[in-house]
Amino acid sequence: MVRRVLFGVxxxxxxxxxxxxxxxxxxxxxxxxxxxxxxxxKAGVTYTAADAGVDVVPLEDDVAWSxxxxxxxxxxxxxxxxxxxxxxxxxxxxxxxWSGSSDNTANNGxxxxxxxxxxxxxxxxxxxxxxTQGGVSCTGTVKVKVxxxxxxxxxxxxxxxxxxxxxxxLAFAGRAKGGLA
Numbered sequence: 074m075v076r077r078v079l080f081g082v083x084x085x086x087x088x089x090x091x092x093x094x095x096x097x098x099x100x101x102x103x104x105x106x107x108x109x110x111x112x113x114x115k116a117g118v119t120y121t122a123a124d125a126g127v128d129v130v131p132l133e134d135d136v137a138w139s140x141x142x143x144x145x146x147x148x149x150x151x152x153x154x155x156x157x158x159x160x161x162x163x164x165x166x167x168x169x170x171w172s173g174s175s176d177n178t179a180n181n182g183x184x185x186x187x188x189x190x191x192x193x194x195x196x197x198x199x200x201x202x203x204x205t206q207g208g209v210s211c212t213g214t215v216k217v218k219v220x221x222x223x224x225x226x227x228x229x230x231x232x233x234x235x236x237x238x239x240x241x242x243l244a245f246a247g248r249a250k251g252g253l254a
Contacts, residue, residue, distance in 0.1 A: 106143040107204065107211035111136045116220070127197055127216045133187040141179035144207035148176045153204035153211075160198055163191065168200075178206065194221030 109122035115134045122140075152172040156165050168186060197218045204211045 106209055107140070107213065109138070109140040109202070109213065111138045120215070122202075122213045122215065124215060127218055129220050130217050131220050132190070132192065132194070133185075135183055135185050137181070137183050139179070139181035140204070142204055142206055142209055142211050144178050144209040146176050146178055147207065148174060149207040150174050151204065151206035153202065155200065155202040157188070157217075158199040158201060159192060160196055166192075175206075188219065192219055194219045 107122065110119065111121075112119045113130060113134045113136055116129070116131050118128075120128045150172070151174070152170075154170040155168040157168060158165055166188070169184060195218060197216055199214055200217050201214045202212070
């Protein structure tokens with residue numbers, strides 16, 4: 074009986090290697106008083122804050138960005154941030170944050186980013202952003218995934234080997250010792 078249970082666990086471990094879930098694309102969510110756009114130089118694509126679906130980005134790139142908020146054009150405090158919500162157990166990654174005082178309600182620039190090599194490729198996750206100025210708050214969420222497949226990550230071979238070894242150990246753990254009938 075124990076042998077069957079251990080063999081079943083080993084089989085489930087092996088089957089887990091071949092399970093891939095394809096999430097359906099979700100549209101972006103952005104406050105109506107905001108606009109944002111990013112032009113990815115290496116990828117050669119432009120994404121806006123209102124894009125529907127999943128935006129595919131490289132692990133590293135330069136982004137020419139622009140954003141605006143419909144707030145009063147008077148000197149006022151502002152603050153904001155952009156953050157990537159990585160899959161569990163990885164922590165959130167702060168891409169940028171800002172604060173100060175200005176009467177400008179639009180800005181642009183170029184930002185270089187480089188995600189850690191441990192970020193899985195081909196996996197969908199969320200990028201969230203917020204900006205507050207002149208009593209107007211702006212928030213947005215878009216779905217992105219890093220170009221490539223899940224097996225492009227340096228952690229993938231180690232995970233695969235670890236799963237196979239664990240499954241093999243479990244399979245052999247249930248074998249009867251020699252000489253017993």
